[in-house]
Amino acid sequence: MSSTVISHGAAHHDAHDHHHETFLTKYIFSQDHKMIAKQFLITGIVMAVFAMVLSILFRIQLAWPEKDFPILEVFLGKWAEGGRMKPEFFLSLVTIHGTMMVFFVLTAGLSGTFSNLLIPYQLGARDMASPLMNMLSYWFFFVACVIMVASFFVESGPAAAGWTIYPPLSAVPTSIPGSGLGMTLWLVSMTLFIASQVLGGVNYVSTVLNMRTKGMDLWKMPLTIWAFFLTAIVGLLSFPVLVSAVVLLFFDRSVGTSFYLSDLVVQGQILPNEGGSPILFQHLFWFLGHPEVYIVVMPALGLTSEVISTNSRKPIFGYHAMVYSLVGITVLSFIVWGHHMFVTGMNPFLGGVFMITTLIIAVPSAVKAFNYIATLWRGNIRFTPAMMFAIGMVSFFVSGGLTGLYLGNAALDINLHDTYFVVAHFHLVMGSASIFGMLCGVYHWYPKMFGRMMDTKLGYLHFWLTFIGAYLVFFPMHFMGIDGVPRRYYAFTAFPFMEKWVSVNMLITWAAIIAGLAQVAFLWNFFSSIWRGKKATQNPWNANTLEWTTPVEHIHGNWPGEIPTVYRWPYDYSKPGHDTDFIPQDVPFSETMSSNLPHDFEGNEEAIRIQNEWNKANNREIIEG
Amino acid sequence: MDTTEYKTEELLQSRKAKKFNLWLGMIGMFMMFAALSSGFIVYTASGVDKGIKTLLPVAFTYSTIVILVSSLTLHLAFRAAKLEQLSKQRMLLLVTIVLGLVFFAIQLHSWSVLAERGIYFVNNNASQSFIYVFTGLHLAHIIAGLIVLVRCYLGALKPIPFPDNQFRMNLAIIFWHFLDLLWIYIYVFLLLNQ
Numbered sequence: 001m002s003s004t005v006i007s008h009g010a011a012h013h014d015a016h017d018h019h020h021e022t023f024l025t026k027y028i029f030s031q032d033h034k035m036i037a038k039q040f041l042i043t044g045i046v047m048a049v050f051a052m053v054l055s056i057l058f059r060i061q062l063a064w065p066e067k068d069f070p071i072l073e074v075f076l077g078k079w080a081e082g083g084r085m086k087p088e089f090f091l092s093l094v095t096i097h098g099t100m101m102v103f104f105v106l107t108a109g110l111s112g113t114f115s116n117l118l119i120p121y122q123l124g125a126r127d128m129a130s131p132l133m134n135m136l137s138y139w140f141f142f143v144a145c146v147i148m149v150a151s152f153f154v155e156s157g158p159a160a161a162g163w164t165i166y167p168p169l170s171a172v173p174t175s176i177p178g179s180g181l182g183m184t185l186w187l188v189s190m191t192l193f194i195a196s197q198v199l200g201g202v203n204y205v206s207t208v209l210n211m212r213t214k215g216m217d218l219w220k221m222p223l224t225i226w227a228f229f230l231t232a233i234v235g236l237l238s239f240p241v242l243v244s245a246v247v248l249l250f251f252d253r254s255v256g257t258s259f260y261l262s263d264l265v266v267q268g269q270i271l272p273n274e275g276g277s278p279i280l281f282q283h284l285f286w287f288l289g290h291p292e293v294y295i296v297v298m299p300a301l302g303l304t305s306e307v308i309s310t311n312s313r314k315p316i317f318g319y320h321a322m323v324y325s326l327v328g329i330t331v332l333s334f335i336v337w338g339h340h341m342f343v344t345g346m347n348p349f350l351g352g353v354f355m356i357t358t359l360i361i362a363v364p365s366a367v368k369a370f371n372y373i374a375t376l377w378r379g380n381i382r383f384t385p386a387m388m389f390a391i392g393m394v395s396f397f398v399s400g401g402l403t404g405l406y407l408g409n410a411a412l413d414i415n416l417h418d419t420y421f422v423v424a425h426f427h428l429v430m431g432s433a434s435i436f437g438m439l440c441g442v443y444h445w446y447p448k449m450f451g452r453m454m455d456t457k458l459g460y461l462h463f464w465l466t467f468i469g470a471y472l473v474f475f476p477m478h479f480m481g482i483d484g485v486p487r488r489y490y491a492f493t494a495f496p497f498m499e500k501w502v503s504v505n506m507l508i509t510w511a512a513i514i515a516g517l518a519q520v521a522f523l524w525n526f527f528s529s530i531w532r533g534k535k536a537t538q539n540p541w542n543a544n545t546l547e548w549t550t551p552v553e554h555i556h557g558n559w560p561g562e563i564p565t566v567y568r569w570p571y572d573y574s575k576p577g578h579d580t581d582f583i584p585q586d587v588p589f590s591e592t593m594s595s596n597l598p599h600d601f602e603g604n605e606e607a608i609r610i611q612n613e614w615n616k617a618n619n620r621e622i623i624e625g
Numbered sequence: 626m627d628t629t630e631y632k633t634e635e636l637l638q639s640r641k642a643k644k645f646n647l648w649l650g651m652i653g654m655f656m657m658f659a660a661l662s663s664g665f666i667v668y669t670a671s672g673v674d675k676g677i678k679t680l681l682p683v684a685f686t687y688s689t690i691v692i693l694v695s696s697l698t699l700h701l702a703f704r705a706a707k708l709e710q711l712s713k714q715r716m717l718l719l720v721t722i723v724l725g726l727v728f729f730a731i732q733l734h735s736w737s738v739l740a741e742r743g744i745y746f747v748n749n750n751a752s753q754s755f756i757y758v759f760t761g762l763h764l765a766h767i768i769a770g771l772i773v774l775v776r777c778y779l780g781a782l783k784p785i786p787f788p789d790n791q792f793r794m795n796l797a798i799i800f801w802h803f804l805d806l807l808w809i810y811i812y813v814f815l816l817l818n819q
Contacts, residue, residue, distance in 0.1 A: 126635065129642030202649040210642035236649060240657035244664065247758065256747040257754045259668070274749035277671055280664055287660065
């Protein structure tokens with residue numbers, strides 16, 4: 001039967017291929033998940049570079065607050081008159097850096113890229129459930145990026161109320177320059193972004209539940225897919241809440257309602273708004289905002305699971321525990337948002353509840369960290385660049401996660417709230433960890449995306465400079481935070497107790513500049529390898545998942561013939577008795593008689609009987625530990 | 626297994642997935658209104674001077690009846706589509722669209738009733754502003770629903786092939802019933818808080 005099916009399938013897909021593709025439908029308004037993944041990735045990289053340059057600009061201000069840099073005026077014009085950055089612009093830089101990194105790079109760039117690339121590939125689907133929605137998802141994202149960048153060209157400057165846009169600062173257009181048109185553009189951009197994420201998320205969930213190939217039951221899915229699936233659920237449930245918050249904020253700004261505003265005097269003028277509550281905004285914002293950090297980190301966890309297992313040549317340790325801890329993180333992420341608001345005058349009892357739920361998240365997180373280490377333990381490790389970044393990700397996840405225990409404590413948070421301790425914490429656990437997860441994904445799946453390999457040596461250079469650089473940037477911030485230095489302050493020299501930290505700021509800024517320059521190695525490697533990289537083989541890492549069974553050249557519908565059937569879980573690495581150290585998911589057990597174990601058959605007695613007969617005939621003894 | 630069968634199987638799978646997309650989208654939309662509801666509750670609990678402090682316009686009852694009837698007519702249109710009675714389907718779809726427009730008009734009328742009582746959108750008691758936000762965002766979804774219905778109507782006018790027509794109608798009916806239920810949720814929620 002199978003041979004006839006293959007030929008028919010091929011015929012059918014030939015027909016598909018021939019619906020005329022123009023440059024516009026192939027590269028621009030593409031509905032193919034592979035092309036959309038690349039679009040997300042390249043846009044994400046451009047945004048990451050942009051946001052990184054912003055951070056280096058404000059780092060220069062923090063390190064040399066009293067010094068003039070005439071070159072800044074050349075680039076920034078009136079925002080740096082005489083070569084010194086204006087405080088308003090400093091706030092804009094901080095705000096847009098945060099917004100772009102969290103939303104555009106680590107949400108869209110990370111899960112947009114890899115969910116699109118890997119969900120159909122690893123599940124054995126021809127494409128997403130709705131390719132049209134998928135395309136719209138990218139284009140909404142793209143327009144959101146353009147609008148956010150465009151806000152730099154507005155006379156009053158981009159939004160400056162912080163990435164959390166708390167009212168009243170964000171709700172009163174006259175309060176600071178950044179609350180004017182820049183803030184409006186921020187809101188428009190974010191609304192489009194949310195539309196993009198919901199369209200994408202709906203598609204990811206639906207594809208995972210409906211489009212799996214034969215044999216791919218949920219417990220045979222790679223951990224990457226579990227992570228993307230749960231991430232999409234979190235996004236679907238939390239992003240609409242931000243829409244509500246933004247809609248109300250928009251009415252307060254532009255129509256004159258009083259959802260968030262009350263008793264304000266701005267520049268000597270009493271505002272008419274009465275009775276609003278800025279705390280209401282914080283509740284709505286953080287109901288998205290906290291799940292958002294898991295939207296950022298869970299895909300990174302999924303990617304590293306796959307890469308660590310493949311490159312340790314060992315099954316992932318505790319597959320089920322890994323899934324359940326992702327599920328645990330998903331559920332808990334919705335009941336911890338109050339820990340961002342401990343100092344808003346919250347009822348201490350409620351604070352206690354949020355503290356307990358927050359600290360419980362340490363359990364699934366620790367399960368994951370230990371399982372990564374256990375997977376590495378006595379593995380036959382191959383230190384590819386992707387593997388280095390995966391291990392780096394685990395390192396940041398642990399070192400940043402530990403400080404979460406301090407911040408999650410309602411009493412300690414009184415001291416630490418809004419200090420550099422918080423900045424250090426989330427840049428390690430969410431920022432660096434997710435960026436490393438993303439980079440690990442780029443290095444690992446580059447051959448699948450572009451059919452070529454990235455340069456390994458440049459990869460190592462990129463890894464070490466970035467890894468050491470990131471620790472040098474963020475680690476010293478803990479000490480500043482413990483000393484009580486607040487975030488978002490423009491000039492440390494203006495406050496005697498902060499002056500002693502200027503020297504540390506210089507170290508941090510130099511580390512940031514060097515780590516920033518290290519990205520040139522990555523960018524060169526990434527873009528030049530598209531054309532000049534070594535040609536990739538079909539399965540360069542000897543991995544088990546289905547994407548490596550597709551041809552190197554991208555074709556519409558992914559597989560030329562019938563979609564492969566799945567027989568086993570994705571982590572059969574170094575299985576005793578087998579002649580290679582990996583067994584892809586589409587290899588049936590009948591072809592691996594020498595390595596099958598009784599529990600592989602999940603209670604199928606006929607299969608166990610056949611296996612036992614074979615074992616007897618071939619003198620094979622199984623000692624299961 | 627021949628080529629056409631192979632195609633149908635994939636088509637069915639993709640249709641199932643698309644229908645599922647709609648359900649997920651509706652969950653997302655519901656979350657938005659759930660967030661507004663919780664915002665309303667938190668806000669209203671913040672002081673004794675907050676709250677709706679008025680009776681909701683009677684017109685809301687009329688609009689509820691209209692949208693319920695429109696769900697019924699759409700259901701009948703769907704039945705007609707299944708029985709391949711194209712002209713009946715077109716007629717019932719048209720009736721549904723008109724009822725949708727009537728619903729829209731009644732909601733706008735309710736706003737003017739509220740405004741006559743001095744309950745404006747710009748209001749220092751934001752609980753009252755919330756009435757406008759709830760109904761306004763629901764109307765925004767109604768616009769989307771009307772577009773879907775018009776698309777069904779155009780499909781039936783052409784007419785597009787039977788399975789496509791039925792699939793389109795199937796999605797439309799799920800979405801329109803959802804908008805109906807969403808309005809009832811909003812109305813009951815506001816009634817309980819008036």
